[in-house]
Amino acid sequence: MPVPDELEIILGQHIGAPCTPTVAKRGEVQEGEIIGEVTKGLGVPLHAPVAGKIKDLGMSAHPMRVSAPSITITVNHEAEPRHYQAQDWQTVDAKELLARVHAAGIIGIGGAGFPTHVKLSPPPDNPIDTLLLNGAECEPYITADHRQMLEHAADIIEGAKIILRILGIKNCHIGIESNKPDAILAMTEAARAGSTADYSLTVKALQVKYPQGSEKQLIQAITGRKVPAMALPSAVGVVVHNVSTASAIRDAVVFGKPLYEKVVTIAGQGIARPANLMVKVGTKIGDIVKYLGGLKPDLAKIVMGGPMMGFAVSSLDIPVTKTTSAVLFLTEAETDTEPHSQCIRCGWCLEACPMGLEPKEIAIYVEANRPEDTAQFGVFECFECGSCAYVCPAKRPLVQFVRLAKMKAKR
Ligand code: SF4
Ligand code: SF4
Secondary structure, three states: OOOOOOOHHHEEOOOOOOOOOOOOOOOOEEOOEEEEOOOOOOOOOOOOOOEEEEEEEEEEEEEEOEEEEEEEEOOOOOOOOOOOOOOOOOOOOOOHHHHHHHOOOOOOOOOOOEEHHHHHHOOOOOOOOEEEEOOOOOOOOOOHHHHHHHHOHHHHHHHHHHHHHOOOOOOOEEEEEEEOOOHHHHHHHHHHHHHHOOOEEEEEEEEEOOOOOOHHHHHHHHHHOOOOOOOOOOHHEEEEHHHHHHHHHHHHHHHHHOOEEEEEEEEEOOOOOOOEEEOOOOHHHHHHHHHHEEEEEEEEEEEOOOOOOOOOEEOOOOOOOOOEEEEEEEEEEHOOOOOOOEEEEOOHHHHHHHOOOOOHHHHHHHHOOOOHHHHHHHHHHHHOOHHHHHHHHHOHHHHHHHHHHHHHHOO
């Protein structure tokens, strides 16, 4: 997508401490320059997606927190796009590769935004033997990873090899749902071409089954290993990264290019022209809407993320972050706005929950104003897949109840 006149870059884009601005109002910045850093705690630096002038250090609209601190850049459309030179990584040691990943501000693109360099440094008491690349993309509507696998399969494979070198292991499996045969083909060919005596890469076609792309489900589907409750994948010797994150790692390590643009799926019947767009981080939803020809009159709901795990938003001023996978513009026909009723104890949500939790109990305790008592039903094991709410005949907003419970209950 052409770069709009202004970008708003939210300072807290990852899990951990938000960045502190390293630039001053009215200062000039170049594309790729650091504009925010984490001085204390977990985090990664933030980079200018374009050359331009710092217009403001203020607040921007945010999908979950209403508003959040940000840096606004007025884009200099005259500036030449920055060119990055390829550099060797094959002979570089793991520590230096990890430093490049951190310096480029890489976080998990497909998930909650966990800093990637931390995920690539598993605890020494958990030996890792397998890398999984997540290309399942199991949520309806979203096709950003699908396009990446078709158009940048070799880059993803090179990213996977860099991760293998950092972890000091040989084996990588790439999981893709079998409803994407073209992506399976493209990735299988690239994996075959990229495999060597040191790197073994294979593609696994997965059953089409939501939420196949969640970490724990993916690990079990591909390796048969079950991650214990409240444990990380490293507990069973596995590290999982999204295919698009692998591509970003390749850009960071090979070209020294920071993460400041990404592919976002724009879909739903409420937008004039759906598309997968490469957009700069900080692009406002409103600018995307304008570029794609505007909204349809029967638009009922805007969702950031997928229909199962995303958040409904009420403003077109919200900017894209590094973790924005999709923006959906849903019409009345595509969404359900009917009010919910009491639980009828049908048990469907228990059957649907991939973690074996009791969503109905969590909801009842939250309604009874006792969210602090929900830990006994495994509320912290819930990864908010939305399956329970999807099947509930009483249309109970079970995920919202879970989110409320997580805010109040103690781990
Ligand atoms: S959202 Fe519902 S179905 Fe999904 S893990 Fe949480 S409780 Fe289980
Ligand atoms: S699916 Fe809905 S109605 Fe059925 S038990 Fe769960 S919360 Fe209750």
